[in-house]
Amino acid sequence: MKYHGGHFICAVWKLDIRLWQLLIMASLLLAGVWFRDFSLYPAQIAFTFAAGLITQAIFLRLFKLEQHGFLSATITCFGLCLLLRSSALWVHPAVASLVMASKFLIRPQGAHLFNPANLGVVLGLSFFPETWVTSGQWGQDLTTALWLIAAGFFIARNAKRLDITAYFLLFYASLFLVIRVAWYGYTLPVFFHQFQNGALLLFAFFMISDPMTIPRHHKARILHAAVVAVLAYIWQYQLYWNQGIIWGLFWATFLVPLWNHLFPAPRYQWQALSGEHT
Amino acid sequence: MTTRLIFLLLALSISQTSQAFCGFYVAKADASLYNQASQVVMTRKDDKTVLSLMNDYQGELKDFALVVPVxxxxxxxxxxxxDAKLFKHIDDFSAPRLVEYHDEDPCQPPVMYEKMMSAPMPTAAMPQKAKSDKSLGVTVEAEYTVGEYDIVILSAKESDGLExxxxxxxxxxxxxxxxxLKPYIKQNLKFFVAKVNLKEQNKTGLKFLRPLQFAFESPKFMLPIRLGMINxxxxxxxLVYILTEKGRVESSNYQTLKLPSNMDIPVYIKDNFADFYKALFETQVxxxxxRAVFTEYFWNMGWCDPCASEPLSYEELKQLGVFWLNQNSNAPQVMSGGGVPVQVTRLHVRYTPDSFPEDLSFQETRDTENFQGRYVLRHAWQGKPEQCEAAKTYFEQLAKRHEQEAKTLAELTGWELSDIKKKMNLNDAPDQESTDQWWKKIW
Structure with missing residues (x-):
């Protein structure tokens, strides 16, 4: 593609997609803290980034990978701040360090297995005191929902992984519509209420779409999306436990190496908006 | 270097001990403010739930009926x-509160105050006959008379049949x-249907209906509010008071917000705190x-600061279903730090059928940070600016503070700022903003 708009546009176009994701997540966090009563302390945010980035730096040096940067690590730190709540100051940095370490230490098939933010939430909920997730924190505000969709669409499309977002939402919505609306007789407003939740949209567009931790082959991604949707539905609506989507993705992750083995495809590489590798 | 950093982080933790407020508790905004407020106490640990429903039913007793999916x-x-008194007590204990302070004499050196010690559904006509009718798919699973209530437990195959x-x-x-009714039937829920047994009711000698309580086990932590919206x-x-062992309870399917709290408001509110709180709540809603659930109170049941009412006793907590307290002690067991293993969350919801399309679901978080709706009055020192140099500064700051209080009140309640200022007698006071404007000094 050629652009005549000058060097600036050209430069922006060549920026890593993750920079865009980072900007969007940063503005979501700011909006959440200011307008949405996120019960997050500034110190928690600062410590998360400090601990997460320092751990990343140590492992980059240990494994002699200095050519790799901090973009993904920064995104993970934003993800943890957006999702995890704690009344202790040390939980966020501890979780951030652990998940960064996991990226370097748990690598079947030569790539990290767990989505770092997803693993962080699971670790936080399972092993840390005074830690929880507030799934209702975004409210059901339609404008927030639309904004998230628009922003998420942008990221996912450019990361060429919109397929998994679309399939996950399709499977999850179908399960809800068939079982709860058609069979149980819940009204459609209940469906819309559930699907306007910012947490669900954030999950679909920013968490499950992470190209590094999902199957590499298109067909395998459809299977993966279906598994996550079914597990999440059972967890949330049959067992009545909370944070079904987070746990659904966590358990489905164990199947990813199998999918990659059955459906071989080249590993994903981060790209700029222009489509060039960064 | 990293080790040191991690230890440093571990040492830091957000203080949860509340500061001792030297403010004196003066008023509360309890449930009697609201017309048609339903009050529910939920006590829950693991899957075990005790639900207590307060009937503020005003009509003819023979017309009373209650249908609850169980x-x-x-x-x-x-x-x-x-016991209805328990509702009154837990309402009083957790209600938003007004506290007052008196400014110290600025001409005297500051005195340390002693810490203020604080003690640790739908109505219908009376059913004539409860008959089982197989053709309608309705089965009477059980029938009891408990207190003044005749109770039937129904199961149904089709919602039309049940209707x-x-x-x-x-x-x-x-x-x-x-x-x-359909979604409840499809999920195999039973229906608890109660009406008043007038003969038994006469025996109680009471003019009101006593609360109904039931204990059950269910993985669902929810409150069926949709049935009550039909008419x-x-x-x-x-108002939902939730008693749990560990942490604050919030809704898992609606946004839960804390109400603005701990704000200084003008002292004239002392005489109309109820109006103030009603306006504040309405503004937030x-x-x-x-579309939101509001947290009005979250605190350990062992203490309060300041106390709007004494904490509930062991016996009262037990009656509300707290089954996990040690039965040997008469007073609630005191944990380290003065608390007891019972937390109370008070949630206040104002809803319409459109704004709350599905039943309320809850989750117990592991948040233990106390919260209360608390509003502060600060009485000015009754002295003269000429008394000392510090007094002059004090009155300058006081004027600014009064301005701020007026603005806060206007924001919280939506009341007109000019009306508030009139009531505070701030009209003759120089307008701080206009004297600050730089051009006032040149002409």
Whole structure:
């Protein structure tokens, strides 16, 4: 593609997609803290980034990978701040360090297995005191929902992984519509209420779409999306436990190496908006 | 270097001990403020739940009827008649509160105050006959008379059948009931249906109906509010007091917000705190388009600061279903730090059928940070600016503080700033903003 708009546009176009994701997540966090009563302390945010980035730096040096940067690590730190709540100051940095370490230490098939933010939430909920997730924190505000969709669409499309977002939402919505609306007789407003939740949209567009931790082959991604949707539905609506989507993705992750083995495809590489590798 | 950093982080933790407020508790905004407020106490640990429902039913006793979906057929031992006084007590204990302080004499050196010590549904006509009718798919699973209530536990196969059965049995079921009942039937819930046994009611000698309580086990931590909306006209108020062992409870399917709290407001509010709180709540509800759940209180049951009422006793907590307290002690067991293993969350919801399309679901978080709706009055020192140099500064700051209090009050309640200032007698006071404007100094 050629652009005549000058060097600036050209430069922006060549920026890593993750920079865009980072900007969007940063503005979501700011909006959440200011307008949405996120019960997050500034110190928690600062410590998360400090601990997460320092751990990343140590492992980059240990494994002699200095050519790799901090973009993904920064995104993970934003993800943890957006999702995890704690009344202790040390939980966020501890979780951030652990998940960064996991990226370097748990690598079947030569790539990290767990989505770092997803693993962080699971670790936080399972092993840390005074830690929880507030799934209702975004409210059901339609404008927030639309904004998230628009922003998420942008990221996912450019990361060429919109397929998994679309399939996950399709499977999850179908399960809800068939079982709860058609069979149980819940009204459609209940469906819309559930699907306007910012947490669900954030999950679909920013968490499950992470190209590094999902199957590499298109067909395998459809299977993966279906598994996550079914597990999440059972967890949330049959067992009545909370944070079904987070746990659904966590358990489905164990199947990813199998999918990659059955459906071989080249590993994903981060790209700029222009489509060039960064 | 990293090790040191991690240890440093571990040493830091957000202080949860509340500061001792030297403010004196003067008023509270309790449930009596709201018309048609339903009050529910939920006590829950693991899957075990005790639900207590307060009836503020005003009509003819013979017309009273209550339909509540329950997860299983309840035995007679699982149903109990509660004490209305317990609702009054837990309401008083957790209500938003007004506290007052008196400014110190600025001409005297500051004195350390002693810490203020603080003690650790739908109505219908009376059903004539409760008949089982197999053709309607309705089964009477159990029948009891408990206290002044005649209770039947029903199971149903079809919502239409249940609606017809209830109508045939004399319940005036509003239109749309069938659709609202369907999801509960499909999920195999049973229906707890209660009416008043007038003979038994006479024996109690009471003019009101006592609260109904039932104990059951269910993985669902929820409150069925949709049935109560079928014949609702305007927005309804619901106060839920939730007693749990570990942490704050919030809704898992609606946004839960803490109300603005710990703010300085003008002292004239002392005489109309109820109006103030009503306006504040309404303003917040409107801001969220009636789509949020509000936390009014979260505290350990062992203490309070300042106390709007004494904490509930072991006996009272037990009556409300707190089954995990040690039965040997008469007072609640004191944990380290002065608390007891019982936390109370007070949630206040104002909803319409459109704004709350599904039942309220909850989750117990592991948050233990105390919160209360607390509003502060600060009485000015009654001295003269000429008394000392510090007094002059004091009065300058006082003027600014009064301005701020007026603005806060206007923001919280939506009342006119000019009216507030009039009531505070701030009109003759120089307008701080206008004297600050730089051009005032040149001409």
């Amino acid at each position: 997860p299983q057929v309840l035995t007679e031992g699982q149903i109990h008649i509660g 017809k059965w209830l109508q045939a049995s004399g319940y005036k079921i509003p239109k749309g009931a069938s659709a609202a 609702a006209k305007g927005p309804q108020d619901l 409107k801001k969220q388009n009636l």
